[in-house]
Amino acid sequence: MNVPDPNRIQVDTDAQTLTVVWTDGHESIFPLAPLRAACPCAECQGDAVEHIAPPGPNDGTAEVEWTDLHIEPAGSVGIRITWDDGHNAGIFRWDRLRRLQPPASTHT
Numbered sequence: 001m002n003v004p005d006p007n008r009i010q011v012d013t014d015a016q017t018l019t020v021v022w023t024d025g026h027e028s029i030f031p032l033a034p035l036r037a038a039c040p041c042a043e044c045q046g047d048a049v050e051h052i053a054p055p056g057p058n059d060g061t062a063e064v065e066w067t068d069l070h071i072e073p074a075g076s077v078g079i080r081i082t083w084d085d086g087h088n089a090g091i092f093r094w095d096r097l098r099r100l101q102p103p104a105s106t107h108t
């Protein structure tokens with residue numbers, strides 16, 4: 001699968017979301033809690049997570065849990081996220097992030 005490059009990454013700790021804007025215009029909006037649960041490291045085994053839905057209209061009252069995220073590039077393959085709890089063992093690859101929340105409509 002050909003994955004377009006991410007154009008922009010933005011964390012909003014008020015909304016508890018991480019947004020990835022891809023070069024093809026698609027925006028993936030990940031609620032932070034399930035994204036943390038999808039950490040792909042051996043300890044968390046979040047690789048079992050196949051999809052993360054964008055925040056819905058009822059998620060506006062989501063409890064603010066993650067407030068101090070650090071995001072750094074992991075080579076050219078993805079990003080490493082350091083969470084409030086200090087955990088940063090998982091690398092979120094671009095192809096995986098894209099697969100977790102692909103464009104809603106991929107057919108014409």
Ligand SMILES: [Zn+2]
Pocket residue numbers: 039040041042043044045087089090
């Ligand atoms: Zn982990």
